[in-house]
Amino acid sequence: MSKPLISVRGLTKKFGDFTAVDGIDFDVAKGESFGLLGPNGAGKSTTMRILAATSTRTSGTVEILDKDPELFGPLVRAHLGVVPQQDNLDNELTVSENLFIYGRYFGLSKKFIKNKIEELLEFAQLEEKRDVKVEALSGGMKRRLTIARGLVSEPDILLLDEPTTGLDPQARHILWDRLFRLKEQGVTLVLTTHFMDEAEQLCDRLVVMDKGAIMAEGSPAGLIKQYSSKEVLEVRFGSDRNKEVAPQLATMCERMETLPDRLLMYTEDGEALLEKITHAGMHATTSLVRRSSLEDVFLRLTGRTLIE
Amino acid sequence: MNTGIDVPQIQRFGALYIASARLRSMSKWRTIIAAVDIGNPLFYLIAVGIGIGVLVEQGSGTSGTSGIKYIAFIAPALLANTAITGIMDETVFPTIEGFKWRKLFFAQNATPITGRQIALGVYLAALCRAIFSVSVYYLLLLAFNVVDFGVSVLIIPIAILGGAAFGAVILYFAAKIEKDDQFFNILGRLILMPMFLFSGTFFPLTSMPIYLQPIGWVSPLWHATELGREAAFDYGIGNTLVLIHLVVLLTLVVVGLNLSMRQFERRLAK
Numbered sequence: 001m002s003k004p005l006i007s008v009r010g011l012t013k014k015f016g017d018f019t020a021v022d023g024i025d026f027d028v029a030k031g032e033s034f035g036l037l038g039p040n041g042a043g044k045s046t047t048m049r050i051l052a053a054t055s056t057r058t059s060g061t062v063e064i065l066d067k068d069p070e071l072f073g074p075l076v077r078a079h080l081g082v083v084p085q086q087d088n089l090d091n092e093l094t095v096s097e098n099l100f101i102y103g104r105y106f107g108l109s110k111k112f113i114k115n116k117i118e119e120l121l122e123f124a125q126l127e128e129k130r131d132v133k134v135e136a137l138s139g140g141m142k143r144r145l146t147i148a149r150g151l152v153s154e155p156d157i158l159l160l161d162e163p164t165t166g167l168d169p170q171a172r173h174i175l176w177d178r179l180f181r182l183k184e185q186g187v188t189l190v191l192t193t194h195f196m197d198e199a200e201q202l203c204d205r206l207v208v209m210d211k212g213a214i215m216a217e218g219s220p221a222g223l224i225k226q227y228s229s230k231e232v233l234e235v236r237f238g239s240d241r242n243k244e245v246a247p248q249l250a251t252m253c254e255r256m257e258t259l260p261d262r263l264l265m266y267t268e269d270g271e272a273l274l275e276k277i278t279h280a281g282m283h284a285t286t287s288l289v290r291r292s293s294l295e296d297v298f299l300r301l302t303g304r305t306l307i308e
Numbered sequence: 309m310n311t312g313i314d315v316p317q318i319q320r321f322g323a324l325y326i327a328s329a330r331l332r333s334m335s336k337w338r339t340i341i342a343a344v345d346i347g348n349p350l351f352y353l354i355a356v357g358i359g360i361g362v363l364v365e366q367g368s369g370t371s372g373t374s375g376i377k378y379i380a381f382i383a384p385a386l387l388a389n390t391a392i393t394g395i396m397d398e399t400v401f402p403t404i405e406g407f408k409w410r411k412l413f414f415a416q417n418a419t420p421i422t423g424r425q426i427a428l429g430v431y432l433a434a435l436c437r438a439i440f441s442v443s444v445y446y447l448l449l450l451a452f453n454v455v456d457f458g459v460s461v462l463i464i465p466i467a468i469l470g471g472a473a474f475g476a477v478i479l480y481f482a483a484k485i486e487k488d489d490q491f492f493n494i495l496g497r498l499i500l501m502p503m504f505l506f507s508g509t510f511f512p513l514t515s516m517p518i519y520l521q522p523i524g525w526v527s528p529l530w531h532a533t534e535l536g537r538e539a540a541f542d543y544g545i546g547n548t549l550v551l552i553h554l555v556v557l558l559t560l561v562v563v564g565l566n567l568s569m570r571q572f573e574r575r576l577a578k
């Protein structure tokens with residue numbers, strides 16, 4: 001295997017006494033799509049800002065394209081496209097001005113940027129808004145513009161911090177499609193998300209993060225296989241009854257998680273399990289059989305749900 | 309990497325890219341900036357030239373003001389003060405905005421541009437604003453016959469140097485601000501206003517009690533005002549003092565700017 005594009009060892013970041021990132025290791029190969037999945041405060045954005053060669057680390061090593069981002073910041077950043085969690089567009093300028101100015105920060109020629117803007121406006125579906133001030137855009141449009149802005153320099157590595165937060169389902173799917181195409185062109189993607197469907201759709205490989213540490217690493221399918229059963233039966237008996245029936249139900253499946261409003265029963269065959277429960281004389285008010293997801297992996301690893 | 313990206317070029321000219329982006333943003337406010345930069349001197353020249361100046365001269369003649377008209381005496385101070393407020397507007401607001409309100413600096417820093425270049429770029433654009441404001445003011449001074457065209461042109465660069473000295477230092481403090489709620493009150497009322505009043509602006513510093521004079525000594529406004537008076541009329545402070553004033557102002561520029569650039573870099577790297 002060729003040398004990884006990004007290599008992180010023992011990365012730690014402290015804010016005062018608080019450890020936001022606690023000794024994490026991972027590699028990202030060229031052309032790969034790599035994800036950081038985790039709940040609020042897991043340290044995803046902190047890690048991303050270090051990968052973006054802007055924030056400094058407390059300890060550990062980071063190499064991006066064979067260079068330490070702390071020593072070669074500008075050189076490393078010349079290869080990166082960054083989409084921060086919070087849009088930081090210039091509201092006073094128009095859509096196309098925002099793209100233009102950003103391109104200039106990369107020292108790109110006016111001619112190159114002008115052509116690129118056309119392509120990016122199409123990409124972000126903002127052709128009609130080109131001369132509109134950013135402050136007049138909707139949240140989803142701003143998000144799309146921020147993503148487009150990250151592409152103005154044709155980066156080798158695109159860092160996306162929760163790219164689809166604030167987008168409607170249609171815009172999300174379009175964006176996934178666009179990111180997929182970038183990946184086909186050889187762009188390496190690193191993204192954070194707390195949407196498991198997004199992680200499953202976009203990531204070749206991901207790490208599950210919690211409280212600054214990596215809990216598990218693998219492909220979405222691999223993680224599910226390793227940490228969960230094939231199917232999940234979700235049953236509700238009403239909030240009081242849930243607790244009552246839980247001990248008995250727990251003996252009927254491989255593993256069970258008790259959430260405030262429902263019980264998750266892990267099994268290879270959900271329908272069969274549901275029948276068994278009904279036979280035993282317990283009637284769930286609602287029930288649902290579904291495939292295991294990364295959400296279940298996360299629950300297993302941390303005892304908490306990903307989105308509270 | 310995109311072959312159009314020339315990192316050494318960005319390392320040389322990055323500050324200018326930032327400055328030009330700042331000027332583009334400022335140009336969105338050009339009507340307001342022009343109104344302020346023309347209106348403000350007009351009010352002063354009318355109020356002081358016609359009102360206060362006449363009163364002062366009725367009271368003590370021109371004996372307290374080196375034998376020249378009162379308005380001409382305070383003109384170099386007003387000019388320097390214009391440079392200072394202009395530069396302040398274009399450093400303090402963009403800086404707090406860049407770090408806190410809209411986080412534009414973080415966007416700029418995600419490119420090959422460095423924190424040091426962002427600080428320098430903001431500063432350079434603010435200097436451009438001061439050059440504009442001060443030049444407009446000078447033209448009005450000519451129009452109102454307060455100064456004669458000639459050597460007095462030197463009060464333009466002197467005023468800008470005064471603004472540059474103040475701006476370099478205030479840029480550092482603006483970049484330090486985490487909580488902005490009281491900053492503007494403190495800046496306006498406890499720093500700018502006393503500086504304006506006690507820097508030998510309206511009367512020579514030496515006519516104040518000695519315990520108030522240190523305010524002038526640390527104030528860029530006073531140093532720029534003294535230099536400006538030397539350029540505008542026969543003030544006669546002598547070469548040594550001229551040199552001292554210049555050295556103080558240039559030192560503030562160099563030290564302030566270095567501190568600012570370091571602070572920008574540090575804060576962005578958090």
Ligand SMILES: Nc1ncnc2c1ncn2[C@@H]1O[C@H](COP(=O)(O)OP(=O)(O)OP(=O)(O)O)[C@@H](O)[C@H]1O
Nearest residue numbers: 015020038039040041042043044045046047085578
């Ligand atoms: N500049 C800072 N100063 C102090 N603490 C910080 C700073 N930035 C982040 N933190 C803390 O570090 C932890 C990790 O934050 P981070 O933003 O990396 O989380 P995240 O995984 O991106 O979460 P989210 O899903 O909410 O975006 C949090 O507890 C946060 O409060």
Ligand SMILES: [Mg+2]
Nearest residue numbers: 044045046085
């Ligand atoms: Mg985050």
